[in-house]
Amino acid sequence: MLDIAYIRDNADKVKTAAKNKNREVDIDGILRLDEERRQLIQQTEKLRQERNQYGGGKEKPTPEIIEKGKKLKEELKLLEDKLRAVEDELNKLVSFVPSVPLDEVPVGSDESGNIEVKTWGEPTKFDFTPKDHITLGLELDLLDLDRGAKVSGYRGYFLKNQGAILHMALLFYVFQKLTQKGYTPMIAPSIVKAFTLFGTGQFPWGEGEVYKLNDEDAYLAGTAEVPVTGYYANEVLQEKDLPKKMVAFSPCFRREIGSYGKDTRGLYRVHEFWKIEQVIIGRSDLDEARMLHEELQVNSEEILQDLKLPYRQLLMCTGDMGEPQLKKYDIETWMPSRDAYGETMSNSIMGDFQTRRLNIRYKTKDGQTKYAFSFNNTALASPRILIAILENYQQKDGSIMVPEVLQTLTGFKEIRLK
């Protein structure tokens, strides 16, 4: 959510940003409504001031005053209804205005505009014909897609045997690693209220993507970013306590409604998965924000380096960013069956876009109240990461090596059919 005053003062900048993000917003309409709103506020307050002058004494009000009050009440009601209608309309429009990307973000209309910042490792070479994770998973009985679909539906899956253990080991390894870096470990709820989804910017854009539970104010979050960023909603933090760094585990649910026919096989795109997510609530300072963003980046890269998985870092262009983001890096991990890198992590500076919607503020040392900045980055998303591990670690004899850092957690060093 952008500050209406900011939109007022930077209308052109906001228009350009929306265009670069391929979004349509009616900035001129917003400005008109804002003008109308402010006029109505002034008229309303004048009447309220008048109303507030009556009463307040010990004596009973005179019949004249009561008559006058009745009239005022009617006039006020008309104005207040009008004001509310204008404000609702204005808020609705403003809630759709995307944030303005930082200057270093490349302008581009789609993924072709993304910039490869760096690569780490070399795409894995095989002296045999490598199998994809589905073949490997089925052959080694790590995975059951048919029964997954039978029980759970389209994109359903079971992880089994050493595949299930490997999955848990990965999650725990990463959870522990980030905790040791000073991040507060959290198990976050996946069932969330609508305000958290609106607050983080999943709504109003991605409503079709989120599972809703019955008629309640209850939805299944697609990422722990939603509950964990909402953790401090409506709170005023102290500057000395910032940044708050958190690492959260949660089940994640996505309808993948716009992805029919995309990545239909295997573990790449599923309705239900598990994720360790990094979230930071920090001060509203762009230089510090860039530093924290890089820190989150290093954390995720270290995880892939620990796992010895080749990856590359992308700086996303305006057209391939979400509405809330000021700057975004994706990390793509090498997936032999795709003969390409596939997205495994996404690292964003959200600025005060989310914190305005969630009303997360902090008091500065000199007593000012400001909206905080929020950040988030994937630490590990499973089972997607299993694709990279199974495929990159496969051996000629059909077995799979277990990444060294996981071996004490899994209790086995290789996966092969008994």
Added chain:
RNA sequence: GGAGGAGUCGCAUAGUGGCCGAGUGCGCUUGUCUUGAAAACAAGUAAGGUGAAUAACCUUCGUGGGUUCGAAUCCCACCUCCUCCGCCA
């Protein structure tokens, strides 16, 4: 799921229709006193909005509606918390 109770300024409390944006205590800030500290005393101590404004005004007592000339106070719905019963990983 059933029965009951409660949500007021950082915390604890007072407040049952106008003198209440709201008293008191604690906490915190500043000042006086003191070599310093404590104590005592004094003053201050919410957020948001309109506005050129360090003017003035408006809004906010869990949230949203309603009654009333007027609502922290009355009514309705919702949210959250507590107690008891039932069910349950």
